[in-house]
Amino acid sequence: MTTLAHTPAVRWIEQRFDTMAIGLSGLCMVHCIASSVFIALASTAGGLLLNPLFHEIGLTIAIGFGVFALGRGIFTHGYMMPAVVGSAGLGTMAGAISLPHDGSGMETVWTLIGVATLALGHDLNRRAAN
Template sequence: MTTHSRISPLGWIESHADRLAIGLSGLCMVHCLTSAILLALLSTAGGMLLNPIFHEIGLTIAIGFGILALGRGIAAHGYMMPASVGALGLGIMAGAMSLPHDGSGLETIWTLVGVGLLALGHDLNRRATY
């Protein structure tokens, strides 16, 4: 007879934080690409999706997952590289928010670079932990 231990909701989130963060990064990429395409096609809908509040909330959530998952990773495996790569990605994402939304695509490109680095940091963290 096997006994299964119950994991609290917070414990489940902590044990799956890197995977959740990678998924969030993917959603961010979809949002950025969709916003850029919609901006080109429908200026009204694109303008609504490019509202700065979406970016501010998204970056705040990404920073929260980064602190939780990457910080937990440092404590679990002791490697700084995943957290460093993830922090670089967060920094690039934050810097991209200061670029103009002029339709040049520069802000989108830098955001995608940052999101990709953040996802890589979480993937490195996940691999080092398990």
Template sequence: MTALVSSPAYRWIEQRFDNMAIGLSGLCVVHCIASSIFLALAASAGGLLLNPLFHEIGLTIAIGFGVIALGRGIFTHGYMMPAVVGSAGLGMMAGAISLPHDVNGLETVWTLIGVATLALGHDLNRRAAA
């Protein structure tokens, strides 16, 4: 198992998961900002992007990437901090889903804070693996 973990191919795949997760976090930021702009400009376009099912599926994908990338990091480099930071971000994102959509933008603010925290966890994970 040690030979597999230290192989160049494994390291390449390992870094790609964190990069994809950071990219997914960036797409989430773009989605949140675009949803707010669309909602302000046209209620019908914003309604599609603000569908709760869209957010629940996105959170499920983020949790999947978090479990794979951050969990793998614990076994690879042995540091818990990236997983703890990433889990805190996922928790903030999950908590934001429970907030009402139209209350002073709190859902968007908490989602963005959670996404940034999750991206930080993935960045810490990527740096620890290097």
């Protein structure tokens, strides 16, 4: 009996999950930088991009990718380091959400540090699987 986990389509997706997560991290970085620049140029439109719900949904998606891809990596290659690094990035991102949106830019700085750390964890995971 063949299970869903062993079908070629599922294996193809699993093998590319870290790559997709790195891409999501890149989109997050673009969003953070673009939001900061956009806010500096047009503060009236900034409310949409800086809406806390937007960030909470993004973090939820990042956590989902992280749990699946980094957790799968532990079972695939047996290395904990990618999951530890990725978890540190997710924790940093979660902490950044709690910082005030007061224009100081600290939320953006800590979010970018978290996103880069998370992307590093996914890259380590992808390399360990190969």
